[in-house]
Amino acid sequence: MSVSLFVGSAEEEEFRADVIRFISEYRGLNGFHFQGSKWPEVKALYRAIGQCGWMSIGWSDAAGGLGRSAVREFILWDEMAYARVARPPLGAGIVAKTLIAHGTEAQKQKWLPPIRAGEKFFSLGYSEPGAGSDLAGLSTRADLHGDHYVVTGEKCWTSYAQDSDYLWTLVRTGAVEDRGRGLSLMILDLHAPGVSVRPLPTIDGEQLNQVVLDAVEVPVEHRIGPENAAWRLVKDALDVERHVQFPPARLRRDLEELVAWLRKHEHELDPVVQRTVAALGVGVFEVEALALLVLESVVKGRPGDVEAAQNKLAHAELSQKIARAPFELGLSEALIYGPIEFLYRQSTWETIGGGTSEIMRSVVARQGLGLGGRS
């Protein structure tokens, strides 16, 4: 990264240099946006990250990690985002960190080593056809039958399910009226009988998935934490993972690609173009500052819901502003297939996936400002 607000300690910057050296072998991969179509290559990359010990860089020594601070994780995944090579896998983040905090010894033994090695992969099975923003209203049922649960329902808009081994999933074990207090977390084998994964092609040319669960048997020891106590676990997991979810360097890279494209099409001397680009450049610093507030909350172990919401809001909106600039500027070359119009299509997702901008605004207003209303 050429210019950034963030400068770490000497050791941290040395680590960044190591990461950049490591990435140099993978330049041009673009697993950040095309993980689905580049899966064999991305999988190999994850395995190599595992071999460096970086999959588990922030895990405690006891859990088999390197015990480093969240700053290293931020540097690692921010550089990966800048180079467009990969996103942080769900397994090494939310899954592993929840297992470390709330899992049984047997669960840690079973899943942490293959996650650390970059060999087993997880998809997030939260959203359902009837439960997007209203996650607490989800209806996939898990009923206990002796030593296993029988899970029936449907998850959708599930990223990467086509290539994953497991679904990290929220299911209803309690009453519907109990909303968030009737949910449990489970690890569900995506290759188990009764699971079908169907692609949902998306406007960015990649895919999300529908995951239909038809009486899938899940061993009771694959439930994480107590029954009906998932809501708290889900929230705790976000607290320790939110600093890597929306890497600001992705936006710096988007802007650099926009500038290169404007240059290639000989628009860079147009004063209106220059003003637009300058405003977007300020926006990149804005989002970096907000991302660093999130990082601070994670480093200091503080709840950072509001910081995370304002960061996600600004990050998502800036990604769209950058992608939409050629269209606002009236440059019809932007209609032809290529990296710039790709960003236009892809960034449509940013204000929706991982919590819509409407939900983020509500968090800032209700929790940040105490304005009241349902939270």
Add this chain to the structure above:
Amino acid sequence: MDFTLTETQQSIVDSAAKLLTKHAGPKRARQVLATSGYDPELASALREAGFLSLMKETGALEAAMVTEAISARAGLVHFGAAAMVAPALGMEIDEPVALSRQRGPVRYGASAKTLLILDGADVRVRRVDSGEARPMRSNFGFPFAELPADGGERLSGAGAKMRAWWRVVLAVEIAGALRGCLTFTTDYVKERRQFGRAIGSFQAIQHRLADCVVLTEASRWLAYEAAFQGAPDDGAEVAISYAAAAARRVFHEVHQMNGAIGFTREHDLHVWSMRLQALALEMGGA
């Protein structure tokens, strides 16, 4: 001041709607886009029903109404070029017609038999021979191609007229695509339930959708007014610049309201929404 359709206009709009129910719609648009991107069946249905001669026989406003309806039903024909721009230049020419600014992607370029080239103060009319068009890959809901812009028969001094009518046609097409997006989204927010109620009952959605209605209605009437007045330069400029700005804004709003479902290609929203940008950029974003 009378915004009520005359009997003749109402019957034109009704018969166009009937034809389009049969020959257009999002499902048909997906099929056509998977092949050439141009729908010859719809084009011939429109020709046989006499819609191509509306401009001469009835008026530009009525031709604009049909152009809007085709766009709202996601039809893939360049009706506005053949039924409005060409007749405005006093020409009866072979369909399909495409419009060129000499450079940049040409909408329906690969299917066109005739190309109207805007060349400063003049227009050139050029036949397109097979093999001349180079299709360009795009995700913006129409077929595009690069075409040679040399030669052709010169119509001296016709440039201003072509430019103004082209702008009116684009504004009308944007108005139709906006209506398509809005109708689809309104149905969706009524049906989609979260937190125990239709998401359309949330004020945060209602206010934004209401803004989209304003943008869509004003786009349509500004475009119709420009057509009715015979495409005066200022009227055409106002119509396209308003509609292009509306297109950029409404795209963003309707995608947000359709959420994750609207990001998938199974949902029909993209059939209309992606076109908005292509139409808004065709004359340089206005």
